[in-house]
Amino acid sequence: MGEVWRGHDLQRDWPVAVKILSPQVADLSMRERFAREARIAARVVHPNVVTVFDVGEHEGRPYLVMELLTGRDLATELAERGPLSISAVCHLVGQAAVGLDTAHRAGVVHRDVKPANLHQSADGRLKVVDFGTARSTNEAAMRLTSVGSVIGTAAYLSPEQILGEAGDAASDLYALGCVCYELLCGRPPFVGSPTEMIFHHVHSLPDSPRRYRQDIPAELERLVLALLRKDPAVRPASGDVVRQVLATVARQVRPPARDTATFPTAPEGPTTPATATAALGSPAEAWALPGSPAEPWTATLMPDRLRSRLPGRRAGAAMGLAAALVVAVLWASASSDPAEPPVSATSPTISAVLPLTTPSMPPTVSQSPSATPVPPPVLNSPSPTAGGWQTRLSAFSRAVTDQERQGGIDSRLARETHERIGRLARKIQEGKDRDARDELSRLGRDLVEARRKGRLASTGPLISFLQDSGLTFAPDDRKPDGGRRHGHDDDRDDDD
Numbered sequence: 001m002g003e004v005w006r007g008h009d010l011q012r013d014w015p016v017a018v019k020i021l022s023p024q025v026a027d028l029s030m031r032e033r034f035a036r037e038a039r040i041a042a043r044v045v046h047p048n049v050v051t052v053f054d055v056g057e058h059e060g061r062p063y064l065v066m067e068l069l070t071g072r073d074l075a076t077e078l079a080e081r082g083p084l085s086i087s088a089v090c091h092l093v094g095q096a097a098v099g100l101d102t103a104h105r106a107g108v109v110h111r112d113v114k115p116a117n118l119h120q121s122a123d124g125r126l127k128v129v130d131f132g133t134a135r136s137t138n139e140a141a142m143r144l145t146s147v148g149s150v151i152g153t154a155a156y157l158s159p160e161q162i163l164g165e166a167g168d169a170a171s172d173l174y175a176l177g178c179v180c181y182e183l184l185c186g187r188p189p190f191v192g193s194p195t196e197m198i199f200h201h202v203h204s205l206p207d208s209p210r211r212y213r214q215d216i217p218a219e220l221e222r223l224v225l226a227l228l229r230k231d232p233a234v235r236p237a238s239g240d241v242v243r244q245v246l247a248t249v250a251r252q253v254r255p256p257a258r259d260t261a262t263f264p265t266a267p268e269g270p271t272t273p274a275t276a277t278a279a280l281g282s283p284a285e286a287w288a289l290p291g292s293p294a295e296p297w298t299a300t301l302m303p304d305r306l307r308s309r310l311p312g313r314r315a316g317a318a319m320g321l322a323a324a325l326v327v328a329v330l331w332a333s334a335s336s337d338p339a340e341p342p343v344s345a346t347s348p349t350i351s352a353v354l355p356l357t358t359p360s361m362p363p364t365v366s367q368s369p370s371a372t373p374v375p376p377p378v379l380n381s382p383s384p385t386a387g388g389w390q391t392r393l394s395a396f397s398r399a400v401t402d403q404e405r406q407g408g409i410d411s412r413l414a415r416e417t418h419e420r421i422g423r424l425a426r427k428i429q430e431g432k433d434r435d436a437r438d439e440l441s442r443l444g445r446d447l448v449e450a451r452r453k454g455r456l457a458s459t460g461p462l463i464s465f466l467q468d469s470g471l472t473f474a475p476d477d478r479k480p481d482g483g484r485r486h487g488h489d490d491d492r493d494d495d496d
Helices: 028-041 074-081 086-105 169-185 194-203 218-227 239-253 256-262 273-278 315-324 326-335 386-406 411-429 433-452 461-469
Strands: 002-009 014-021 052-058 061-067 118-120 126-128
Touching: 014 028, 028 052, 028 061, 074 118, 074 169, 086 118, 086 126, 086 169, 086 218, 086 239, 169 218, 169 239, 218 239, 386 411, 386 461, 411 433, 433 461
Parallel strands: none
Antiparallel strands: 002 014, 014 061, 052 061, 118 126
Protein backbone atom coordinates (compact mmCIF):
# COMPACT_ATOMS: atom_id res chain seq x y z
CA MET A 1 0.00 0.00 0.00
CA GLY A 2 2.88 2.38 0.74
CA GLU A 3 6.56 2.97 0.15
CA VAL A 4 8.88 3.72 3.05
CA TRP A 5 11.94 5.90 2.47
CA ARG A 6 14.81 7.08 4.60
CA GLY A 7 14.71 10.83 5.08
CA HIS A 8 16.29 13.54 7.20
CA ASP A 9 14.34 15.98 9.34
CA LEU A 10 16.04 19.35 8.76
CA GLN A 11 14.40 21.03 11.74
CA ARG A 12 15.22 18.31 14.26
CA ASP A 13 18.41 17.23 12.46
CA TRP A 14 17.83 13.49 12.73
CA PRO A 15 17.02 10.62 10.36
CA VAL A 16 13.39 9.65 9.88
CA ALA A 17 11.28 7.23 7.86
CA VAL A 18 8.80 8.68 5.39
CA LYS A 19 5.86 6.48 4.42
CA ILE A 20 4.19 7.57 1.18
CA LEU A 21 1.05 6.12 -0.36
CA SER A 22 1.94 4.30 -3.58
CA PRO A 23 0.95 6.24 -6.72
CA GLN A 24 -0.78 3.12 -8.06
CA VAL A 25 -3.24 3.21 -5.14
CA ALA A 26 -6.20 5.18 -6.38
CA ASP A 27 -8.84 3.36 -4.36
CA LEU A 28 -10.55 5.79 -2.00
CA SER A 29 -10.81 3.23 0.80
CA MET A 30 -7.04 2.67 0.73
CA ARG A 31 -6.41 6.41 0.93
CA GLU A 32 -8.81 6.64 3.85
CA ARG A 33 -7.06 3.75 5.57
CA PHE A 34 -3.68 5.45 5.12
CA ALA A 35 -5.02 8.70 6.53
CA ARG A 36 -6.60 6.82 9.43
CA GLU A 37 -3.27 5.17 10.24
CA ALA A 38 -1.57 8.55 10.41
CA ARG A 39 -4.32 10.10 12.51
CA ILE A 40 -4.62 7.23 14.96
CA ALA A 41 -0.93 6.39 15.31
CA ALA A 42 -0.15 10.02 16.12
CA ARG A 43 -2.41 9.74 19.18
CA VAL A 44 -0.39 6.92 20.75
CA VAL A 45 2.88 8.16 22.23
CA HIS A 46 4.99 5.54 24.00
CA PRO A 47 8.50 4.05 23.67
CA ASN A 48 6.93 0.72 22.63
CA VAL A 49 4.84 2.24 19.81
CA VAL A 50 6.34 3.66 16.62
CA THR A 51 6.36 7.46 16.85
CA VAL A 52 4.67 9.57 14.16
CA PHE A 53 6.17 13.05 13.81
CA ASP A 54 4.19 14.58 10.97
CA VAL A 55 1.51 13.91 8.36
CA GLY A 56 0.72 15.67 5.11
CA GLU A 57 0.31 15.39 1.36
CA HIS A 58 2.81 15.99 -1.44
CA GLU A 59 1.76 16.20 -5.10
CA GLY A 60 -1.51 14.46 -4.26
CA ARG A 61 0.18 11.61 -2.36
CA PRO A 62 -0.47 11.38 1.40
CA TYR A 63 2.57 10.75 3.58
CA LEU A 64 3.51 10.37 7.22
CA VAL A 65 6.87 10.95 8.87
CA MET A 66 7.83 8.53 11.64
CA GLU A 67 10.86 7.39 13.56
CA LEU A 68 13.42 5.38 11.64
CA LEU A 69 13.59 1.82 12.96
CA THR A 70 16.60 -0.44 13.02
CA GLY A 71 16.53 -4.18 13.61
CA ARG A 72 13.79 -6.41 12.22
CA ASP A 73 10.28 -7.65 12.90
CA LEU A 74 9.49 -10.78 14.90
CA ALA A 75 8.22 -12.63 11.82
CA THR A 76 11.73 -12.41 10.36
CA GLU A 77 13.24 -13.32 13.73
CA LEU A 78 11.07 -16.43 13.93
CA ALA A 79 11.79 -17.46 10.35
CA GLU A 80 15.55 -17.21 10.82
CA ARG A 81 16.03 -18.31 14.44
CA GLY A 82 13.02 -20.40 15.39
CA PRO A 83 11.40 -20.38 18.84
CA LEU A 84 12.88 -17.85 21.25
CA SER A 85 14.17 -18.37 24.77
CA ILE A 86 11.68 -18.04 27.64
CA SER A 87 13.32 -14.83 28.89
CA ALA A 88 13.31 -13.33 25.38
CA VAL A 89 9.60 -14.10 24.94
CA CYS A 90 8.78 -12.51 28.30
CA HIS A 91 10.87 -9.46 27.43
CA LEU A 92 9.41 -8.94 23.94
CA VAL A 93 5.76 -9.83 24.60
CA GLY A 94 5.88 -7.75 27.79
CA GLN A 95 6.91 -4.72 25.76
CA ALA A 96 4.21 -5.40 23.16
CA ALA A 97 1.63 -5.66 25.95
CA VAL A 98 2.68 -2.28 27.35
CA GLY A 99 2.55 -0.66 23.91
CA LEU A 100 -0.91 -2.08 23.23
CA ASP A 101 -2.10 -1.08 26.70
CA THR A 102 -1.06 2.50 25.96
CA ALA A 103 -3.00 2.40 22.68
CA HIS A 104 -6.05 0.98 24.43
CA ARG A 105 -5.91 3.73 27.07
CA ALA A 106 -5.87 6.24 24.22
CA GLY A 107 -8.98 4.62 22.77
CA VAL A 108 -7.18 2.84 19.91
CA VAL A 109 -7.54 -0.84 18.98
CA HIS A 110 -4.84 -2.18 16.67
CA ARG A 111 -6.82 -5.14 15.18
CA ASP A 112 -3.86 -6.67 13.33
CA VAL A 113 -1.38 -7.76 16.01
CA LYS A 114 1.01 -10.32 14.52
CA PRO A 115 4.78 -10.96 14.46
CA ALA A 116 5.26 -8.85 11.31
CA ASN A 117 3.79 -5.83 13.12
CA LEU A 118 6.06 -6.15 16.17
CA HIS A 119 9.46 -4.65 15.37
CA GLN A 120 12.53 -5.28 17.53
CA SER A 121 15.07 -2.47 17.32
CA ALA A 122 18.80 -3.10 17.42
CA ASP A 123 18.89 -2.10 21.11
CA GLY A 124 16.29 -4.75 22.00
CA ARG A 125 13.33 -2.37 22.34
CA LEU A 126 10.13 -3.60 20.74
CA LYS A 127 7.82 -1.30 18.78
CA VAL A 128 4.21 -1.93 17.79
CA VAL A 129 3.88 -0.76 14.17
CA ASP A 130 1.32 -0.53 11.34
CA PHE A 131 -1.88 0.98 12.68
CA GLY A 132 -3.36 0.87 9.18
CA THR A 133 -6.24 -1.37 10.28
CA ALA A 134 -6.69 0.25 13.69
CA ARG A 135 -9.87 1.96 14.74
CA SER A 136 -10.72 4.48 17.39
CA THR A 137 -13.16 3.24 19.99
CA ASN A 138 -15.16 6.46 19.70
CA GLU A 139 -15.42 6.28 15.91
CA ALA A 140 -18.29 4.57 14.17
CA ALA A 141 -17.81 0.81 14.18
CA MET A 142 -15.87 -0.33 11.14
CA ARG A 143 -16.41 -4.08 11.26
CA LEU A 144 -16.10 -4.60 7.55
CA THR A 145 -13.95 -2.68 5.11
CA SER A 146 -16.11 -4.00 2.29
CA VAL A 147 -18.83 -6.58 1.96
CA GLY A 148 -17.58 -9.81 3.52
CA SER A 149 -14.10 -8.48 4.37
CA VAL A 150 -12.60 -9.11 7.78
CA ILE A 151 -9.78 -7.03 9.23
CA GLY A 152 -6.81 -9.05 10.44
CA THR A 153 -4.71 -12.07 9.53
CA ALA A 154 -6.26 -15.53 9.84
CA ALA A 155 -3.68 -17.02 12.22
CA TYR A 156 -4.27 -14.24 14.77
CA LEU A 157 -7.97 -13.38 14.42
CA SER A 158 -10.07 -13.45 17.59
CA PRO A 159 -13.35 -15.42 17.64
CA GLU A 160 -15.41 -12.25 18.05
CA GLN A 161 -13.80 -10.63 15.00
CA ILE A 162 -14.53 -13.74 12.95
CA LEU A 163 -18.16 -13.59 14.08
CA GLY A 164 -18.49 -10.06 12.74
CA GLU A 165 -17.67 -7.78 15.65
CA ALA A 166 -15.36 -4.81 15.26
CA GLY A 167 -12.90 -6.04 17.87
CA ASP A 168 -11.76 -4.31 21.04
CA ALA A 169 -8.80 -4.38 23.42
CA ALA A 170 -9.56 -8.01 24.29
CA SER A 171 -9.23 -8.90 20.60
CA ASP A 172 -5.73 -7.41 20.52
CA LEU A 173 -4.84 -9.46 23.61
CA TYR A 174 -6.12 -12.64 21.94
CA ALA A 175 -3.86 -11.93 18.96
CA LEU A 176 -0.98 -11.23 21.36
CA GLY A 177 -1.63 -14.64 22.91
CA CYS A 178 -1.33 -16.20 19.44
CA VAL A 179 1.96 -14.36 18.93
CA CYS A 180 3.29 -15.47 22.32
CA TYR A 181 2.33 -19.08 21.53
CA GLU A 182 4.19 -18.89 18.22
CA LEU A 183 7.31 -17.31 19.74
CA LEU A 184 7.44 -20.14 22.27
CA CYS A 185 6.48 -23.10 20.06
CA GLY A 186 7.56 -22.04 16.58
CA ARG A 187 3.98 -22.27 15.29
CA PRO A 188 0.72 -20.42 16.00
CA PRO A 189 -1.97 -22.15 18.08
CA PHE A 190 -3.94 -23.12 14.97
CA VAL A 191 -2.52 -23.98 11.55
CA GLY A 192 -4.03 -24.91 8.20
CA SER A 193 -5.85 -23.08 5.45
CA PRO A 194 -7.57 -19.75 6.27
CA THR A 195 -10.92 -21.58 6.44
CA GLU A 196 -9.56 -24.16 8.86
CA MET A 197 -7.89 -21.57 11.07
CA ILE A 198 -11.07 -19.49 11.23
CA PHE A 199 -13.06 -22.55 12.26
CA HIS A 200 -10.53 -23.51 14.95
CA HIS A 201 -10.40 -19.99 16.41
CA VAL A 202 -14.14 -20.17 17.03
CA HIS A 203 -14.62 -23.83 17.93
CA SER A 204 -11.37 -25.50 19.02
CA LEU A 205 -9.19 -25.34 22.09
CA PRO A 206 -5.49 -24.82 21.38
CA ASP A 207 -3.01 -27.54 22.26
CA SER A 208 -1.09 -27.02 25.47
CA PRO A 209 2.08 -25.08 24.59
CA ARG A 210 4.06 -27.55 26.70
CA ARG A 211 3.01 -30.26 24.28
CA TYR A 212 5.53 -28.72 21.88
CA ARG A 213 8.01 -27.36 24.40
CA GLN A 214 8.54 -28.85 27.82
CA ASP A 215 10.57 -26.04 29.39
CA ILE A 216 7.68 -23.53 29.33
CA PRO A 217 6.90 -22.52 32.95
CA ALA A 218 3.41 -23.45 34.11
CA GLU A 219 2.60 -19.82 34.94
CA LEU A 220 3.51 -18.73 31.41
CA GLU A 221 1.41 -21.50 29.89
CA ARG A 222 -1.58 -20.44 32.02
CA LEU A 223 -1.21 -16.88 30.79
CA VAL A 224 -1.04 -17.89 27.11
CA LEU A 225 -4.11 -20.11 27.41
CA ALA A 226 -5.98 -17.39 29.30
CA LEU A 227 -5.25 -14.95 26.48
CA LEU A 228 -6.70 -17.51 24.05
CA ARG A 229 -10.04 -17.87 25.83
CA LYS A 230 -12.99 -17.80 23.42
CA ASP A 231 -14.95 -15.38 25.60
CA PRO A 232 -13.23 -11.97 25.62
CA ALA A 233 -14.76 -11.17 29.01
CA VAL A 234 -12.56 -13.74 30.77
CA ARG A 235 -9.26 -12.92 29.12
CA PRO A 236 -6.67 -10.90 31.06
CA ALA A 237 -8.13 -7.51 31.89
CA SER A 238 -5.46 -5.39 30.22
CA GLY A 239 -2.04 -5.36 28.61
CA ASP A 240 -0.56 -4.26 31.92
CA VAL A 241 -1.91 -7.40 33.59
CA VAL A 242 -0.11 -9.43 30.92
CA ARG A 243 3.07 -7.46 31.60
CA GLN A 244 2.88 -8.19 35.33
CA VAL A 245 2.57 -11.93 34.81
CA LEU A 246 5.42 -11.96 32.31
CA ALA A 247 7.59 -9.96 34.71
CA THR A 248 6.98 -12.58 37.39
CA VAL A 249 7.88 -15.41 35.02
CA ALA A 250 10.97 -13.52 33.83
CA ARG A 251 12.24 -13.17 37.39
CA GLN A 252 12.02 -16.93 37.80
CA VAL A 253 14.15 -17.69 34.74
CA ARG A 254 16.86 -15.04 34.99
CA PRO A 255 18.64 -12.95 37.69
CA PRO A 256 16.38 -10.23 39.20
CA ALA A 257 19.06 -7.54 38.67
CA ARG A 258 18.95 -8.03 34.90
CA ASP A 259 15.17 -8.11 34.92
CA THR A 260 14.86 -4.72 36.58
CA ALA A 261 17.22 -3.26 34.00
CA THR A 262 15.41 -4.47 30.90
CA PHE A 263 11.76 -5.27 31.60
CA PRO A 264 9.20 -2.65 30.53
CA THR A 265 7.19 -0.74 33.07
CA ALA A 266 3.53 0.11 33.03
CA PRO A 267 2.51 3.26 31.16
CA GLU A 268 1.74 6.30 33.22
CA GLY A 269 -1.89 7.15 33.70
CA PRO A 270 -4.74 7.00 36.16
CA THR A 271 -5.32 3.78 38.05
CA THR A 272 -8.24 1.88 36.58
CA PRO A 273 -10.26 -0.89 38.26
CA ALA A 274 -8.44 -3.41 36.09
CA THR A 275 -4.97 -2.26 37.12
CA ALA A 276 -6.03 -1.94 40.72
CA THR A 277 -7.26 -5.52 40.68
CA ALA A 278 -4.07 -6.68 39.00
CA ALA A 279 -2.01 -5.08 41.76
CA LEU A 280 -3.65 -7.31 44.36
CA GLY A 281 -2.69 -10.93 44.86
CA SER A 282 -0.55 -13.05 42.58
CA PRO A 283 -0.34 -12.51 38.81
CA ALA A 284 -2.23 -15.76 38.33
CA GLU A 285 -5.20 -14.16 40.07
CA ALA A 286 -4.98 -10.95 38.07
CA TRP A 287 -7.18 -12.20 35.23
CA ALA A 288 -9.42 -14.52 37.27
CA LEU A 289 -12.88 -13.05 37.69
CA PRO A 290 -14.74 -13.67 40.97
CA GLY A 291 -16.16 -17.17 40.88
CA SER A 292 -14.24 -18.17 37.77
CA PRO A 293 -12.30 -21.44 37.73
CA ALA A 294 -8.56 -21.40 38.38
CA GLU A 295 -7.96 -22.79 34.88
CA PRO A 296 -10.31 -20.64 32.76
CA TRP A 297 -9.35 -22.33 29.49
CA THR A 298 -11.02 -25.61 30.54
CA ALA A 299 -14.49 -24.24 29.79
CA THR A 300 -16.61 -25.25 26.82
CA LEU A 301 -15.24 -24.78 23.31
CA MET A 302 -17.69 -22.00 22.55
CA PRO A 303 -19.09 -20.37 25.73
CA ASP A 304 -22.77 -19.47 25.92
CA ARG A 305 -21.77 -15.82 26.18
CA LEU A 306 -20.19 -16.04 22.74
CA ARG A 307 -23.03 -18.09 21.28
CA SER A 308 -25.52 -15.45 22.39
CA ARG A 309 -23.92 -13.04 19.95
CA LEU A 310 -25.40 -15.07 17.11
CA PRO A 311 -29.06 -15.31 18.16
CA GLY A 312 -30.99 -18.03 16.39
CA ARG A 313 -27.91 -19.53 14.75
CA ARG A 314 -26.40 -22.93 15.29
CA ALA A 315 -22.76 -23.88 15.33
CA GLY A 316 -23.11 -25.00 11.72
CA ALA A 317 -24.00 -21.45 10.75
CA ALA A 318 -20.73 -20.28 12.25
CA MET A 319 -18.92 -22.79 10.05
CA GLY A 320 -20.76 -21.44 7.05
CA LEU A 321 -19.67 -17.96 8.03
CA ALA A 322 -16.10 -19.18 8.33
CA ALA A 323 -16.21 -20.58 4.82
CA ALA A 324 -17.72 -17.38 3.50
CA LEU A 325 -14.93 -15.33 5.03
CA VAL A 326 -12.05 -17.10 3.29
CA VAL A 327 -11.80 -14.50 0.54
CA ALA A 328 -12.06 -11.79 3.18
CA VAL A 329 -9.19 -13.16 5.20
CA LEU A 330 -7.00 -13.56 2.13
CA TRP A 331 -7.80 -9.98 1.16
CA ALA A 332 -7.03 -8.71 4.63
CA SER A 333 -3.78 -10.64 4.76
CA ALA A 334 -2.68 -9.26 1.41
CA SER A 335 -3.67 -5.68 2.18
CA SER A 336 -2.12 -5.37 5.63
CA ASP A 337 1.49 -5.01 4.44
CA PRO A 338 2.76 -8.01 6.47
CA ALA A 339 6.43 -7.60 5.72
CA GLU A 340 6.91 -3.98 4.80
CA PRO A 341 10.63 -3.13 4.80
CA PRO A 342 11.93 -0.20 6.87
CA VAL A 343 12.62 1.68 3.63
CA SER A 344 12.25 1.18 -0.11
CA ALA A 345 15.18 1.11 -2.51
CA THR A 346 13.16 1.78 -5.65
CA SER A 347 14.83 5.13 -6.39
CA PRO A 348 18.57 5.65 -6.85
CA THR A 349 18.27 9.25 -5.69
CA ILE A 350 17.39 8.34 -2.12
CA SER A 351 19.66 6.11 -0.09
CA ALA A 352 17.83 3.15 1.38
CA VAL A 353 18.11 2.01 4.96
CA LEU A 354 18.37 -1.73 5.48
CA PRO A 355 17.81 -3.60 8.76
CA LEU A 356 20.99 -4.31 10.62
CA THR A 357 22.40 -7.68 9.62
CA THR A 358 23.90 -8.29 13.04
CA PRO A 359 21.76 -6.36 15.52
CA SER A 360 23.21 -5.89 18.95
CA MET A 361 20.73 -7.80 21.06
CA PRO A 362 20.67 -7.77 24.87
CA PRO A 363 21.80 -10.98 26.55
CA THR A 364 18.23 -11.93 27.37
CA VAL A 365 17.25 -12.28 23.72
CA SER A 366 20.34 -14.01 22.38
CA GLN A 367 19.48 -17.51 23.51
CA SER A 368 17.23 -18.38 20.56
CA PRO A 369 17.97 -21.45 18.43
CA SER A 370 20.02 -20.84 15.31
CA ALA A 371 18.33 -19.89 12.06
CA THR A 372 18.72 -23.39 10.65
CA PRO A 373 18.34 -26.04 13.36
CA VAL A 374 20.34 -29.16 12.50
CA PRO A 375 18.57 -32.23 13.88
CA PRO A 376 20.67 -35.30 14.67
CA PRO A 377 20.70 -38.31 12.31
CA VAL A 378 17.53 -39.79 13.76
CA LEU A 379 17.88 -43.24 12.28
CA ASN A 380 21.32 -44.11 13.64
CA SER A 381 21.98 -41.92 16.67
CA PRO A 382 21.07 -42.05 20.37
CA SER A 383 17.85 -40.32 21.34
CA PRO A 384 18.17 -36.54 21.67
CA THR A 385 17.61 -34.92 25.03
CA ALA A 386 14.13 -33.61 25.82
CA GLY A 387 15.22 -30.09 24.85
CA GLY A 388 16.81 -31.46 21.67
CA TRP A 389 13.61 -33.25 20.73
CA GLN A 390 11.63 -30.06 21.28
CA THR A 391 13.95 -28.08 19.03
CA ARG A 392 13.86 -30.72 16.28
CA LEU A 393 10.10 -31.15 16.36
CA SER A 394 9.56 -27.39 16.37
CA ALA A 395 11.86 -27.09 13.35
CA PHE A 396 9.96 -29.94 11.66
CA SER A 397 6.62 -28.23 12.29
CA ARG A 398 7.98 -24.92 11.00
CA ALA A 399 9.21 -26.61 7.83
CA VAL A 400 5.70 -27.97 7.19
CA THR A 401 4.18 -24.53 7.79
CA ASP A 402 6.76 -22.87 5.52
CA GLN A 403 5.98 -25.43 2.81
CA GLU A 404 2.27 -24.62 3.15
CA ARG A 405 2.98 -20.93 2.71
CA GLN A 406 5.19 -21.55 -0.31
CA GLY A 407 2.88 -24.14 -1.83
CA GLY A 408 3.64 -27.63 -3.04
CA ILE A 409 2.01 -29.71 -0.31
CA ASP A 410 -1.43 -31.24 -0.16
CA SER A 411 -3.45 -29.50 2.59
CA ARG A 412 -4.60 -32.79 4.09
CA LEU A 413 -1.03 -34.09 4.13
CA ALA A 414 0.12 -30.92 5.89
CA ARG A 415 -2.59 -31.26 8.53
CA GLU A 416 -1.84 -34.94 9.10
CA THR A 417 1.88 -34.20 9.39
CA HIS A 418 1.25 -31.53 12.02
CA GLU A 419 -0.92 -34.00 13.94
CA ARG A 420 1.75 -36.71 13.79
CA ILE A 421 4.40 -34.28 15.00
CA GLY A 422 2.07 -33.53 17.92
CA ARG A 423 1.78 -37.24 18.70
CA LEU A 424 5.57 -37.47 18.59
CA ALA A 425 5.78 -34.70 21.17
CA ARG A 426 3.37 -36.57 23.44
CA LYS A 427 5.45 -39.74 23.20
CA ILE A 428 8.52 -37.78 24.23
CA GLN A 429 6.64 -36.34 27.20
CA GLU A 430 5.67 -39.89 28.19
CA GLY A 431 9.30 -41.00 28.02
CA LYS A 432 8.74 -43.23 24.98
CA ASP A 433 11.85 -42.13 23.11
CA ARG A 434 12.22 -45.39 21.18
CA ASP A 435 8.62 -45.27 19.99
CA ALA A 436 9.15 -41.65 18.99
CA ARG A 437 12.25 -42.55 16.96
CA ASP A 438 10.35 -45.29 15.15
CA GLU A 439 7.39 -43.02 14.46
CA LEU A 440 9.69 -40.28 13.19
CA SER A 441 11.29 -42.74 10.77
CA ARG A 442 7.86 -43.85 9.53
CA LEU A 443 6.79 -40.25 9.08
CA GLY A 444 9.88 -39.53 7.00
CA ARG A 445 9.23 -42.53 4.76
CA ASP A 446 5.56 -41.60 4.40
CA LEU A 447 6.55 -38.13 3.23
CA VAL A 448 8.92 -39.70 0.69
CA GLU A 449 5.99 -41.75 -0.59
CA ALA A 450 3.79 -38.65 -0.67
CA ARG A 451 6.42 -36.91 -2.78
CA ARG A 452 6.48 -39.88 -5.17
CA LYS A 453 2.69 -39.70 -5.53
CA GLY A 454 2.72 -35.97 -6.22
CA ARG A 455 1.22 -34.85 -2.90
CA LEU A 456 4.47 -33.11 -1.97
CA ALA A 457 6.75 -31.06 -4.21
CA SER A 458 10.28 -32.29 -4.81
CA THR A 459 11.76 -29.03 -3.52
CA GLY A 460 10.96 -26.60 -0.75
CA PRO A 461 11.49 -26.00 2.98
CA LEU A 462 10.07 -29.36 4.06
CA ILE A 463 12.15 -31.39 1.60
CA SER A 464 15.28 -29.48 2.64
CA PHE A 465 14.54 -30.21 6.30
CA LEU A 466 13.96 -33.91 5.65
CA GLN A 467 17.17 -34.26 3.66
CA ASP A 468 19.23 -32.35 6.24
CA SER A 469 17.76 -34.53 8.99
CA GLY A 470 18.48 -37.84 7.28
CA LEU A 471 14.76 -38.63 7.24
CA THR A 472 14.51 -39.03 3.48
CA PHE A 473 16.59 -39.84 0.45
CA ALA A 474 18.52 -37.38 -1.62
CA PRO A 475 16.71 -36.69 -4.92
CA ASP A 476 19.02 -39.04 -6.85
CA ASP A 477 18.84 -41.80 -4.23
CA ARG A 478 15.13 -42.58 -4.41
CA LYS A 479 13.88 -45.97 -5.55
CA PRO A 480 10.76 -46.34 -7.68
CA ASP A 481 8.91 -48.13 -4.90
CA GLY A 482 9.78 -45.58 -2.23
CA GLY A 483 12.69 -47.76 -1.07
CA ARG A 484 14.06 -48.40 2.39
CA ARG A 485 17.06 -47.08 4.19
CA HIS A 486 19.31 -48.49 6.87
CA GLY A 487 17.40 -51.74 6.82
CA HIS A 488 14.23 -50.37 8.42
CA ASP A 489 10.93 -51.83 7.31
CA ASP A 490 7.91 -49.80 6.32
CA ASP A 491 5.40 -51.02 8.90
CA ARG A 492 3.10 -48.39 10.26
CA ASP A 493 0.86 -48.06 13.29
CA ASP A 494 -2.76 -48.78 12.57
CA ASP A 495 -3.77 -45.29 13.68
CA ASP A 496 -1.52 -43.63 11.07
